Amino acid sequence: MTDSRPIGVFDSGVGGLTVLRALKAALPTESTVYLGDTARVPYGTRSAQTVITYAVNNARTLVKHGDIKALVVACNTVSAVAIEALRDAVSMPVIGVIEPGAEAALQALSVLHSVHPSSMPSSPSITVLGTQGTVRSGAYARVLALRGHAQPTAAIACPLLVPLAEEGWTTGDVPALVIDRYLQALPADVGVVILGCTHYPLLKDVIAQRLAIHRPGAMVVDGAAATAAATAALLQEHGLCSPAGATPIHRLLVTDAPQQMAALAPAFLGETVDPSSIELVDVIFDAS
């Protein structure tokens, strides 16, 4: 069984394009419709109830404009608090970034165990870097505990990292100093750091460099590739894969400021985007 309809992907803004990039790499024949809710970005500082409302708005907007077959939530803040509400709101498979990211972190831990760097404690812990909303939710800690991870999972809110990524200040003194300041809160026994925000992969190199100084041997994990792999498995499971050899169509929707999305896209998506191809849509507010 195949299904040529697109996968719907949404984020509060441009950050989710790092997940879209991984999806396009892993699933080259799948069409996608990406919605960036740029009229209401960022979600990371908002209450859980507001994030849930916005997330359901976005899902309905994608259903209306995109005729989608599955929904990928390419935003940690939304994945942390709204997955159940989204599953209630739309009748299709829904996948977030937190479970795949947690899974990738556990795999990285098992690699650490097998190579056991001398600088590492015998039972290293996992720390999440993310938005205030993701940190407050405790979502990664919950998922990791459910999967049997025994160490407490720390989480550090890093509000400066999103604007650093969007400014393109990803090398040099400024990001290094900012990251050093956030990494001061790392537990002594940390072995794996999860990039728990879709903007942070743009800062992965400098985060890894600073982490190597603060905690030699510790690893940095980002969940984008794991999310793409989990999406592939989900499509397979539900008989929703595209026909073999299909030529994919990719659409980008925003709720505000298409030019700005076009300007930021290359750094996040890894390709240029024609501003005139970006569709400006109204968010659907009502619950019907």
Place this chain on the structure above:
Amino acid sequence: MTDSRPIGVFDSGVGGLTVLRALKAALPTESTVYLGDTARVPYGTRSAQTVITYAVNNARTLVKHGDIKALVVACNTVSAVAIEALRDAVSMPVIGVIEPGAEAALQALSVLHSVHPSSMPSSPSITVLGTQGTVRSGAYARVLALRGHAQPTAAIACPLLVPLAEEGWTTGDVPALVIDRYLQALPADVGVVILGCTHYPLLKDVIAQRLAIHRPGAMVVDGAAATAAATAALLQEHGLCSPAGATPIHRLLVTDAPQQMAALAPAFLGETVDPSSIELVDVIFDAS
């Protein structure tokens, strides 16, 4: 003639509390109702049309909840693009922060002329630091030109400064390095720098310190006190001043996350706020 109704004040979030602080200092018998649109903050990266829509929503929300007699727009981004739309939407005096800020900059320039520091050019120019929206609008340059200022006015978008202020990172290496990077774009002949965002007064000391290194003798101006003075004059002109000796009542409304407003308020407002006193309201979307 007097009027005991409150002054309405709104901003996208907490930044406008620096203006509220100046209003309370200048007008100690006036009651106020402040609305922070924390469900949709920040406005600085949004399109002008979206900012106008949000601003009119906020004005109607203040009219509904506050029975206000005048409206102070405590946000540069809104003041830059939406003052006319607000004057059409509500039947009361409306004042923004840009005209008072520009006026304060011209006064600072005249001080510079009178003391003529040796490091200054004979006709120094004005530069605005602000959000992307304020910079793109060219609003300060327009107002300054209308008032006869002949030099071109530069504007530098500084997206990192809002999160720095909200994180409380207002001293030390990180803000100094970030500000140095933005100040690289200063014209050689700059004499006055306008803090064109209501968050920036929290960084005024470090901005002044770095400016003193890059452009000795140049001055930093923030428009909050000038906005309060202009509001006092406007109330007088319209017969809307509070009765002498009135005991003011101050209310804080937000559209999301009252706890976060309470946590940030001391740094911006200069006083603590009881979280339970902050009122959570829905924004009014329709045009009626």
